[in-house]
Amino acid sequence: GAGVSQTPSNKVTEKGKYVELRCDPISGHTALYWYRQSLGQGPEFLIYFQGTGAADDSGLPNDRFFAVRPEGSVSTLKIQRTERGDSAVYLCASSLRDRDSPLHFGNGTRLTVT
């Protein structure tokens, strides 16, 4: 079956612009995660959805970052007034509801803010 799909794979934007990153999880996976990974670092937790609701958004760095999952499937990570420090690979992962279910990751969106 299809894996986690993230679009776009690359996004270059100017400082101050608004961007949206999309994640299409594996069908049937109720849990969806967003992570951010900088070069040489581990994935940094941003937000976790269980169904349509954000179960934990403690990793969002500030109010410029927002994520939605309106129908419990596709999710969009939105970044307002982008800054150069937002440049990173944004990873999306999905899993079954069970806590021992592993995360299945997409290939990520590489965001570059110039």
Place this chain on the structure above:
Amino acid sequence: AQKVTQAQTEISVVEKEDVTLDCVYETRDTTYYLFWYKQPPSGELVFLIRRNSFDEQNEISGRYSWNFQKSTSSFNFTITASQVVDSAVYFCALRGYQKVTFGTGTKLQVIP
């Protein structure tokens, strides 16, 4: 709060050597799950193994084995007879009641 520490930043081994990657974790949750992931140069994170907190039995799966010790909060991962294709960054991860927390990763280079 959850924390995962991978003290080894980079390891180099010669092909066919065994290599152990260390992971130490912190959590207040009484039930939790531990994972190892591999991130090859292509970039996609791939799940390797998992262990739950109430089962300390260590296992072997092919060339992979893991040693979970609750008393020392460690979840070490061993690759036996390493191969060049094992070269990647390896991440240890912890899942409590909510989010999954990753360590900073250990870069493994297997030299032919």
